[in-house]
Amino acid sequence: MTSPMLAQTTEYGRMYARKANGVPEVPSITTVISQASTDMDGWIGHMAATAVIQDERLADCVGNPAKLKAIARQASSAAADYRDAAARRGDRVHFYAENIALRAMGKPHQAAQAREALKENNEGAFADRFDEWWEQFKVRPLAAEVTVWNSEVGYAGTLDLVAEIGGRVCLIDFKTKGTDRNGRAKSLDPKVVMQLAAGVKAQEISVDPIAGTWDEWPYPKDAMLLGVALGETEVVPMMAQPHVLPAYWRRFWALRQVWETNMNVAGLGQPLLAVPAPPA
Template identity: 55%
Template sequence: MTAPLLAHATPHGRMYARSTADQPSVPSITTVISQLPSSLGGWFGHMAASALSRDPRLPGALSNPAELRTAVKEAAAAAERYRDDAAQRGTRVHHYCEQVALRALGRPEELDAARLVLEENGEGGFAQRFDEWWELYDVRPVEPELTVWNTELGYAGTLDLVATIGGRTCLIDYKTKNTDRDGFVKALDDKVVMQLVAGMKAEESLVDPQKGEWRPWAHGDQPLLLGVAVGQTEVRAMRANPAVLRNHWLRFCALRRAWEAGLDAEEAGRALLPIGPPPSRVAPSASALPA
């Protein structure tokens, strides 16, 4: 994931500010989408079990409770390590894709250094396949890493690339993907459509983050929305189906309301308060007892 200048990590998720001098005030597109329920318990368990089964210490640890506890503890963190490694790889790949666009625009870039970093991490295939896709699709960049803002609903985000392809304006979101056993990049999640349609519904785009200068959204309400899966063996572009955009937009709006409702609930005060038993009943006096 990239780190736009106006984006901030907060206790309420990633949020955006209007300028470098302002405090963050609206959630990011990805923070809104993260309100969707997800069940990763099975995946976490699988990753932990797989890591433990591959641990060379396991046979000896079976007769050593202390060593076994250490091995189990380390295996339990396998999913987090995998997630963090994938996030770092995604950042490197996104950075390379941005540098390709900057060079094509004749702007300052560090493309050669970005490629070298990928190669040093055994990820040179991502750069090679991306370059092939870029040439095959004849991508004409307009603006990489474009931060956008929607005041009416209250959110912001950063588009990986605005470009023209075949004469059409395209909003593009890159997703770094692993390769399956058949050599194909793994499928994109449908959530990328929500991400892209939220970008399309922007009202403004950033001009100067220091000054907090913005301009009205200039790319219309009917651009081509492309999710681009970037892998070591291929790059596959998928178009968002125009027939479902309204549905995904409405779902995004509902998630934005859910995010705000959660924030309101957190700020309302403690949800649970201690309570003691009711006062003990006073035993009736002897004179009050019936004869």
């Protein structure tokens, strides 16, 4: 996950401040969305089991409990290792996308370095597919890595890209995706609609994070909302359908209340008190 200048990791999740090194005031969009519980037990178990059966040491460990335990210990972190590796890959792909946008806007960029970082990790195909999509859709970037704020509900976040495509202003969230067994980019999680709905409800954008200056939201509220799956074999842009946005926004609003309730409860201290027996 990328770390915008105004974002800070706290005990209540990632939060945003109004200026660099300021006091965190509101939760990030992704922190709010994470309040919706997701059952990962099946996936975690699958990753651990797969790590065991693919371990080259397994055949030599049969009948040796100590060696089998060593394999099991290592396999128990397989899901976390996979998640962390995927996050690092996602950061590299997002960094490339951001710098392609900066280059197109005539701003200082590190596009060459970003592409080289992908190549060094055997991920150059992500850059190739991204470039193809960029040219095919004739993307005209307006702003990259835009930090936004909503004071009314109380949240902030960072949009990957604001761009004009086909004459429409689009808010774009990139998701780096693996490849399925059919050679296609894996599908987007519908939760991306919540992320986009929260983004378009922004009231302000950060102008200078060091000084802490903000401007009113300058883009159309009816902008097209695109979740874009960035894969090694293809790039798949998906539009959030307008008729679902009110329901997804309400869900985001409700999760924001959950986050605040959880924070308030955590600050109350010990909720239960031992009761002594009554005097004789």
